[in-house]
Every structure is written in C-alpha cells, then in structure tokens.
Amino acid sequence: MIGGDAEIYAIIGRSLLVSGTAVALAAVLGGSLGIWIALTPCRGRRLIINILNTMMGLPPVVVGLVVYLLLSRSGPLGALRLLFTPSAMILAQTVLAAPIVAALTVSALLSVDPKIRDKAISLGANERQAAWIVVREARFALMAAVIAGFGRVNAEVGAVMMVGGNIAGYTRVMTTTIVLVTSQGRFELAIALGVVLITLAFLINLLLQILQGGRG
Amino acid sequence: MARPIVLSAQEVSHWRNGVRLVDRVDCRFEAGRVYAIVGPNGAGKTTLLRFLGLLEKPDQGQIFLNGVDTTARWPDCLALRRQIGFIHQHPVLFRTSVWENVRAGLRFRGQPRSLIDPQVQAMLSAFGLAHLARRASDSLSGGEAQKVSLAQVMVFAPSILLLDEPTASLDPRNTLEIEELIRVINQQHGITIVLVTHDLGQAERLSDELIFMCQGQIVESGSTRTVLDNPQEPRTQSFLCRQLVL
Numbered sequence: 001m002i003g004g005d006a007e008i009y010a011i012i013g014r015s016l017l018v019s020g021t022a023v024a025l026a027a028v029l030g031g032s033l034g035i036w037i038a039l040t041p042c043r044g045r046r047l048i049i050n051i052l053n054t055m056m057g058l059p060p061v062v063v064g065l066v067v068y069l070l071l072s073r074s075g076p077l078g079a080l081r082l083l084f085t086p087s088a089m090i091l092a093q094t095v096l097a098a099p100i101v102a103a104l105t106v107s108a109l110l111s112v113d114p115k116i117r118d119k120a121i122s123l124g125a126n127e128r129q130a131a132w133i134v135v136r137e138a139r140f141a142l143m144a145a146v147i148a149g150f151g152r153v154n155a156e157v158g159a160v161m162m163v164g165g166n167i168a169g170y171t172r173v174m175t176t177t178i179v180l181v182t183s184q185g186r187f188e189l190a191i192a193l194g195v196v197l198i199t200l201a202f203l204i205n206l207l208l209q210i211l212q213g214g215r216g
Numbered sequence: 217m218a219r220p221i222v223l224s225a226q227e228v229s230h231w232r233n234g235v236r237l238v239d240r241v242d243c244r245f246e247a248g249r250v251y252a253i254v255g256p257n258g259a260g261k262t263t264l265l266r267f268l269g270l271l272e273k274p275d276q277g278q279i280f281l282n283g284v285d286t287t288a289r290w291p292d293c294l295a296l297r298r299q300i301g302f303i304h305q306h307p308v309l310f311r312t313s314v315w316e317n318v319r320a321g322l323r324f325r326g327q328p329r330s331l332i333d334p335q336v337q338a339m340l341s342a343f344g345l346a347h348l349a350r351r352a353s354d355s356l357s358g359g360e361a362q363k364v365s366l367a368q369v370m371v372f373a374p375s376i377l378l379l380d381e382p383t384a385s386l387d388p389r390n391t392l393e394i395e396e397l398i399r400v401i402n403q404q405h406g407i408t409i410v411l412v413t414h415d416l417g418q419a420e421r422l423s424d425e426l427i428f429m430c431q432g433q434i435v436e437s438g439s440t441r442t443v444l445d446n447p448q449e450p451r452t453q454s455f456l457c458r459q460l461v462l
Binding site for chain 2: 113115116118119120121122123124125126129133136137
C-alpha cells in the first residue's frame, strides 16, 4: 500500500470525502438543531433531548435500511436516482452523525454558566448577541461534538454498504473494502486499511484532546 | 441645588416560590452620588439591584430611568439598559482575551472597530491593565478579573454603575484598589453608583447615602454618616451591633 497503489489511495480519499461531507452536513444541520433546542426554552425540551440522546445510538443497519427504502426506485425519493451512489452514502452517514452533533451541542450549550448570558445582557447585548456569546463560550465543546460525529461515521460500515453497494471505483470505501477483502482472504490489505482507520481514529482523538486541553 | 433623580424604584415587590423577596420598595438615586445598600443575607439587596439594572422585571411596581418607566416598556429595554453598568459579585468574564472582554460592550453597540480599539486601549491604560491586554481571562487573579470587569463596563460610559458586592471575593489589598477605582469613577466621571455590600467599613468609605434592607423591605435610609452613627430602627441597630462585634 505504501508503495502507492492508486486504487487504495482512491479508496482512502473517497472515504474521507464521504465522511467529511457527511460530517460537514451533520455539523450544519445537527449543530443548528442543537443550538435551537438549547437556547429556546420550551415545554417538551427534555423529551426532545431524550429523543436525540436515543438517536445517538441508532443502529447503522437500521439507518441503512431506512435510507435504502427512501432512495429505492419505488421509495419517496426514488426519482432522484441516488441509491448506490456516494450521495446515498453521505445521506446515510449524515443521518447517523447529525443526532450525535445535535445532542452534544445541546449538552455543550446547557453546560455554559448561565452567568455568561446574564453578563452579556448586562453589557448591552441583545438576545441574538447574547446567544452568540453563549455559543462562542462553548466553542471547544462544539468542535468536540463535530469530531465525535466524524469518529462515528469514519468507522461505519453497515449503512454505507447497504446504500452504496460497495461498487469498485465508485462507492467502495475503506470499511467496505475491509469487509470485501477479508472475505476473499486478502488479509494484508485488510490489515493495512485497518491501520489507516485506527490511525485516523487516533488522530481524531488527539485533536479532541488538544481542543479539550484548550478549554482549561 | 437638588440633583436630578436618575434612577428610582416605586412600590417594587417581587415573589419567588411564594416567598416575597422584595416588599414594596421605594428608593431614589440622585445623579453623581454614591449609594450603599446594606443588609443581612436574604434581605433582597441583589434582587433589587437586578431590577435597577433592568436585568429582571419585578412582579409589581415600577423602575424609572431618567424619568422613563422601564417596566411599561419591558422587555423592550435594550436602549435603556445600555445606559447602565452592572458589576457582578464574582467577576464573570468571557473565555477570551482581556482585550476582547473589554471591547465586548462596544461591539454589542455596533461601533466600528476603528472607534472601538482606541477606546479599549485608553480604558486598559486608565485601569492599569494595558500589560494584560493579550492575557486569557481565565489566567487572571481575582483582583485583576474584577478590574477587567470594571473596565468592561466603563468603556461604554454608563450613566449609572451598579455593583453587587464587588469585593466579596477579594483580599484586603485588592479590595482597597477596587474601592479606589470606584471612588475615581464617581469623582472623575460623575457617575451615580449603587453599591450592594455587607461591609459597613466599605459603605462608610465609599457612600454618601446608605439604604438598610431587611426581609425585602427598606428599613432605614439616609446619609451614611447619620445612619451609621445614629440608627433609628431596631433592626438596623441590631445589624450594626452584630457587624461591629464581628
């Protein structure tokens, strides 16, 4: 692999592209939802947070099944012809990552000392400015939420296999390649890709630690 | 010549969980004077100060700022609130640099950076904080943090400054430094100051007028010297005796 197999590098690149795009979408959607839930006191917020926390543990194969049914030819989004494309994989991974980002965003914002918002108001902030101050105070925890979302989808195999189809050169990513080559007895490649995945997971955790260290 | 009334509370009452925290309070604050609100824990001092700072609305009664009934406008009080500076008991700073903290109030007011930066620089210098400008707020000592809190408020030139036990968590040296800053703010800028404190010595050193509160009510008020030397109400006498013993 180190020798420079173009297909392997393409698989690694595709994995990062799919997971990266999914996490970016999850950060926008989940992050916005989390900010809204945390900063808008309303009846039923506790219930919404409980639902989000439950969704953090969504089984990837169930997400794969739901996205498959949505995108299949007879499904409500069948006309988009996205099944077995990288877009379908991105959609599935976004569904997996968004609740994690949203739930951790809510938790991060609710952990900010209420005195911070009070201080902003006392300094003449309007409601929007005070909300921004609270979000800014939680910035390290919010980055950690996004990184946790990336960690979740980076190692995911079930959903992307179901909706991507593991098509060589098109929807094959690291995790689905590992499943395939293991079944073919090509353990060297499986182990090499496994090392890449573990290295990525390590780097993500390292980044998380650095960010959390910055909080002190 | 009588000074104009800049801030006043009329028949202000407030309840929390069925308990009356503030009980029909009437008080008036004249321009340029320093007031100390003194009383035991649970007297309603901080709650009243938050109403005066337009941070909360009382259940009953009115707060007037420069003759404007703020309670009638609630919650549309942003422009009025921006005339008031409020210092919390324990310094609350945003998790960023001292510089960013001090310029926050001006940014909230939408001032352009070209106008903000010189004001922040001048304020930091005036408070002896210029060398801390780039420091992270969470690396400051308690005294430094409270000075930054004062600079954070003074940079937008409030007409009234409300302080909620500003030296409660400070050592004697820092307490005296903060008191000196408060004195300078009042004398050089002519700002009306309302100070909540437990420290009778501090009230004596800083204030012209003293308001004694107990169980949500104003029990006695008048010139600080008169109230301290010759308290009329038994509850004031009892509180002063206990403080002197301590």
